[in-house]
Amino acid sequence: MKKTGFILFAIFFLVGTASEGITGEGVAIQRVITNTRSELGQLASSSKARKITELMKKFDTQYETWSNSCGGGENFDPENVSDACKSMASQMRETGILLYGSLSDYLPDVAARYEQGAGSANRIINKKAVGRIPGGKI
Numbered sequence: 389m390k391k392t393g394f395i396l397f398a399i400f401f402l403v404g405t406a407s408e409g410i411t412g413e414g415v416a417i418q419r420v421i422t423n424t425r426s427e428l429g430q431l432a433s434s435s436k437a438r439k440i441t442e443l444m445k446k447f448d449t450q451y452e453t454w455s456n457s458c459g460g461g462e463n464f465d466p467e468n469v470s471d472a473c474k475s476m477a478s479q480m481r482e483t484g485i486l487l488y489g490s491l492s493d494y495l496p497d498v499a500a501r502y503e504q505g506a507g508s509a510n511r512i513i514n515k516k517a518v519g520r521i522p523g524g525k526i
Contacts, residue, residue: 424505443487450480
C-alpha cells in the first residue's frame with residue numbers, strides 16, 4: 389500500500405511539475421506579447437505617428453483638390469496642364485517627400501519592437517529546448 393501511495397505521489401508530482409513548466413512558459417510568452425503590444429501602442433501614439441497621420445491627411449486633401457480641379461484620373465491630360473495644376477502637383481510632391489521621410493524614421497522603430505519581442509520569445513523557447521535532441525532528451 390505504501391508503494392502504491394508513493395507511486396501515485398510521484399506521478400502527481402511529475403505531472404504537476406511538467407504542467408507548471410508549460411504554464412510558466414505560456415505566461416512568459418503572453419507577457420512578451422503584452423509588452424510588445426504595449427510598446428507598439430506607445431509608438432502609435434508618439435509624435436512621429438501623429439506627424440505621419442497629419443501628413444497623410446494633408447496629402448489626401450491635396451490629392452482630392454488636385455483631382456477635382458485638374459481632371460485627375462481618366463480625364464487628366466499631361467500635355468495640357470495649367471500652372472495652378474502644376475503648383476498643386478508640386479505641393480503634393482513636397483508633402484510626399486516629407487511623408488516618406490517621416491516613415492523612414494518611424495518604420496525602423498516598429499521593426500525594432502517586433503524584433504525585441506521575437507528575441508524574447510526565442511529565448512523562452514530555447515530554454516526549453518536546451519539539452520534536447522530530435523526524438524528525445526540527451
